Amino acid sequence: MKNALLLALMAAMLIGCNKEDQKTATTQAQDPMIVAPSPELLSQLKLADLSKRPVVETLRVAGRIDFDEHRLARIGATITGRVTEIDAWLGQNIKRGDLLAKLNSSELSEQQLAYLKARAQLELNRRNAERAKALFEADVIGAAELQRRESEYKISQAETRAASDQLQLLGVSAAAIERLGKQGEINSVTPVVATMNGVVVERKLAQGQVVQPADTLFVIADLSRLWAVAQVPEQQVSLVKAGQTVNIEVPALGNEKLTGKLIYVGQTIDPETRTVLVRTELDNREGRLKPAMLASMLIEAKPVERLVVPASAVVRQNDEDHVFVAEGNGAFRLLKVKLGPEQGGMRSLLSGLKGGEKLVVDGAFHLNNERNRKEMEGS
Numbered sequence: 012m013k014n015a016l017l018l019a020l021m022a023a024m025l026i027g028c029n030k031e032d033q034k035t036a037t038t039q040a041q042d043p044m045i046v047a048p049s050p051e052l053l054s055q056l057k058l059a060d061l062s063k064r065p066v067v068e069t070l071r072v073a074g075r076i077d078f079d080e081h082r083l084a085r086i087g088a089t090i091t092g093r094v095t096e097i098d099a100w101l102g103q104n105i106k107r108g109d110l111l112a113k114l115n116s117s118e119l120s121e122q123q124l125a126y127l128k129a130r131a132q133l134e135l136n137r138r139n140a141e142r143a144k145a146l147f148e149a150d151v152i153g154a155a156e157l158q159r160r161e162s163e164y165k166i167s168q169a170e171t172r173a174a175s176d177q178l179q180l181l182g183v184s185a186a187a188i189e190r191l192g193k194q195g196e197i198n199s200v201t202p203v204v205a206t207m208n209g210v211v212v213e214r215k216l217a218q219g220q221v222v223q224p225a226d227t228l229f230v231i232a233d234l235s236r237l238w239a240v241a242q243v244p245e246q247q248v249s250l251v252k253a254g255q256t257v258n259i260e261v262p263a264l265g266n267e268k269l270t271g272k273l274i275y276v277g278q279t280i281d282p283e284t285r286t287v288l289v290r291t292e293l294d295n296r297e298g299r300l301k302p303a304m305l306a307s308m309l310i311e312a313k314p315v316e317r318l319v320v321p322a323s324a325v326v327r328q329n330d331e332d333h334v335f336v337a338e339g340n341g342a343f344r345l346l347k348v349k350l351g352p353e354q355g356g357m358r359s360l361l362s363g364l365k366g367g368e369k370l371v372v373d374g375a376f377h378l379n380n381e382r383n384r385k386e387m388e389g390s
Contacts (some may be wrong), residue, residue, distance in 0.1 A: 043386045046382035047343075059370055060370075061318055063316050064357070066354065069311055070250060075306055076301065078232050079233070079292065083231070085229075085230050087222070088222045088226060090116045093222075094112060094218055095113050095114065097218060098110045099111040099229060100211065101213075104209075107208050110203075111211075112203040112229075115199055116199055117199065120197050122174070122177055122181060123191060125177075127195060129170045130171050130192050136166075140161050140164040144160075181201065205231055210232055214229055216228045235295055237293050237300050238290045239290065239291050240289070241306075245285045250310075251312060254272055254273060256270065257273055257311070259308055261300065262306075262307075264300075272291060274290060321372045322356050324375050328379065334346055334375070335370065335378055336364070337370075343378060349362040
């Protein structure tokens with residue numbers, strides 16, 4: 012009797028197991044994205060909860076190499092004149108004070124003549140004031156006449172200083188003004204000189220050309236340091252700030268990565284492009300970088316809390332990323348997800364999961380092979 016009951020119980024258990032297996036097989040046949048692995052494979056799988064962690068995103072924005080505006084000089088004429096001589100050419104290395112060009116200016120001649128007249132009048136009024144003082148002391152003239160002569164002398168002093176200041180505004184040095192006053196020789200030629208060391212990167216004049224003080228004749232740049240500039244989209248501006256590490260890829264250098272730090276993040280948004288200007292400084296003492304070269308700026312943004320998926324959990328299926336999520340009762344579902352690039356063995360979750368799921372983080376490849384095998388058997 013006992014044996015009969017035992018046999019009946021075992022038969023019932025076998026029937027139950029067969030029904031469970033049939034149910035699992037039926038479920039997979041209905042949904043090929045679900046797989047129930049064998050106990051042996053199940054023991055080899057490692058599961059982990061989907062979690063959040065700080066993720067440093069890398070923004071890639073198009074940019075270019077540009078001049079360092081702090082090391083750039085736009086040099087023009089100090090007076091209206093005609094170009095009579097050009098002494099500097101594109102690409103030429105220049106030192107501060109070097110002669111770049113010469114101009115002939117009638118305006119300069121007129122101002123020098125005005126200075127000489129003011130200086131002569133000053134000397135005449137000085138003598139008149141001294142003579143008037145002596146006559147006043149001798150009681151020959153009255154106080155009113157003495158005051159008139161002294162007033163004329165003071166006015167001449169002011170006029171001479173004004174004429175001298177005007178010459179200096181036209182680019183005439185103090186030494187040259189003093190020499191003009193002593194020798195009285197008018198020189199209508201004025202030089203255009205370099206104001207910094209560097210390379211002539213622009214030349215905008217020709218022989219015989221009439222130029223104005225507002226015209227830029229030469230542009231000189233110190234190319235030992237350059238800027239890399241880029242425009243960051245408005246939606247990503249909150250992820251960047253000055254001091255962040257930047258990698259710059261320059262196609263002309265075989266996409267070699269140059270490293271720097273953001274030295275400037277714009278305070279305003281361009282209303283046409285909806286972007287913000289950012290820039291970094293690069294060492295260029297070897298001269299490999301050239302202004303206007305195209306470049307890509309890779310900016311490491313500040314860390315942001317995001318759901319992350321271990322790279323070991325990702326399965327490629329139909330050229331798309333997938334992960335296995337535990338369904339319970341030893342079954343797992345293959346779900347399509349959208350992920351960011353890998354960083355430190357983790358990938359940011361962009362879409363496909365809500366959070367709180369338990370993922371297969373080790374053995375996902377073998378589990379997918381098992382799923383594919385059962386799918387083919389079912390077919």
